[in-house]
Amino acid sequence: MPQADTRAGGRMDTGVFTARDLTKVYRTGEVEVRALRGLTFEITAGEVVVLLGPSGSGKSTLLNIMGGLDQATSGRLFFKDLDLTTLDDRGLTAYRRRHVGFVFQFYNLVPSLTAYENVALVTEISENPMRPDEALALVGLEARMDHFPAQLSGGEQQRVAIARAIAKRPEVLLCDEPTGALDSKTGIRVIEALLGVNAQLGTTTLIITHNAGIQEVADRVFFFADGRISQEIRNEMRRAAAELTW
Numbered sequence: 210m211p212q213a214d215t216r217a218g219g220r221m222d223t224g225v226f227t228a229r230d231l232t233k234v235y236r237t238g239e240v241e242v243r244a245l246r247g248l249t250f251e252i253t254a255g256e257v258v259v260l261l262g263p264s265g266s267g268k269s270t271l272l273n274i275m276g277g278l279d280q281a282t283s284g285r286l287f288f289k290d291l292d293l294t295t296l297d298d299r300g301l302t303a304y305r306r307r308h309v310g311f312v313f314q315f316y317n318l319v320p321s322l323t324a325y326e327n328v329a330l331v332t333e334i335s336e337n338p339m340r341p342d343e344a345l346a347l348v349g350l351e352a353r354m355d356h357f358p359a360q361l362s363g364g365e366q367q368r369v370a371i372a373r374a375i376a377k378r379p380e381v382l383l384c385d386e387p388t389g390a391l392d393s394k395t396g397i398r399v400i401e402a403l404l405g406v407n408a409q410l411g412t413t414t415l416i417i418t419h420n421a422g423i424q425e426v427a428d429r430v431f432f433f434a435d436g437r438i439s440q441e442i443r444n445e446m447r448r449a450a451a452e453l454t455w
C-alpha cells in the first residue's frame with residue numbers, strides 16, 4: 210500500500226482528487242467491458258486538466274466516477290478527505306450536490322425559462338450560491354439574462370449551462386465534450402468562459418474533448434488509451450482561449 214493509503218483518512222494533502230489503481234468493469238449479461246484498467250493520478254486545486262483519447266477509451270467513465278454519478282469497481286478515489294469509493298448512493302448524491310458542477314455536450318436548458326430562470330433553478334436549492342445575474346456575468350451573458358434558450362446561439366446556451374453549473378460555487382467543474390456541438394468560433398468562446406471561471410473562482414476543471422487543439426489551454430493533459438492514461442503532459446505555459454484555432 211502506498212503511504213498515502215495508510216494515514217488517517219488515507220488522503221494526500223495537496224490533492225483535490227487522488228486516484229489509486231482505479232478500475233471500472235461494466236457487466237452486461239455475459240459481456241464484460243473493462244472501461245478503466247487501473248488509473249493512478251492526483252489533481253490539485255485550481256488545475257485545468259484536458260482528457261483526450263479515442264472513443265471508448267474510458268474518459269466519460271472516469272468523469273462520471275469523479276462526479277459521483279457512477280461507482281468504481283476497485284481502487285480508491287478521494288475527493289480531499291472523502292473516499293468516494295466507499296460512499297453509497299445517498300452519500301454520492303450529497304457529494305455531487307455540494308461539490309460538483311457538470312457541463313455536457315447538450316445544454317439541457319429548460320426551453321420555457323429565461324437564461325436567468327434556468328440558473329435560478331439551481332441557486333434556489335443551493336447552500337451558498339451566487340446570484341443568477343452574477344453567474345451569468347461570469348460567462349459574459351449579463352445582457353442576455355431575459356432571453357429564452359431559443360433566442361440564444363448554441364454557444365450562448367452552453368454558457369448559460371456553465372453559469373448554471375458554477376452558480377452553486379462548486380469546487381469541481383466536470384465538462385464532457387462542452388464544445389462538441391459547436392463551431393470553432395463559438396467553441397472558443399465557451400472555452401474562454403470555462404477558463405474565466407477557473408481564473409476567478411479557482412474551480413478545478415476537467416474537460417473531455419475530441420478536439421486536440423484545446424489541450425493547449427490546460428495545465429495538464431491526460432491521454433487515454435484502452436482504459437488507461439497512456440501519457441500525461443504538463444504545459445509550462447497555458448495558451449489563452451483566444452489564441453486557439455481548430
Ligand SMILES: Nc1ncnc2c1ncn2[C@@H]1O[C@H](COP(=O)(O)OP(=O)(O)OP(=O)(O)O)[C@@H](O)[C@H]1O
Binds near residue numbers: 235
Ligand atoms: N453503462 C455502460 N454499460 C456497459 N458498458 C459501458 C457503459 N458505459 C460505458 N461503457 C463502455 O466502457 C468503455 C469506455 O466508455 P467511455 O464512455 O468511458 O469512453 P469515452 O472515452 O468517454 O468515449 P467517447 O469519447 O466516445 O465518449 C466503452 O467500451 C463503452 O462501451
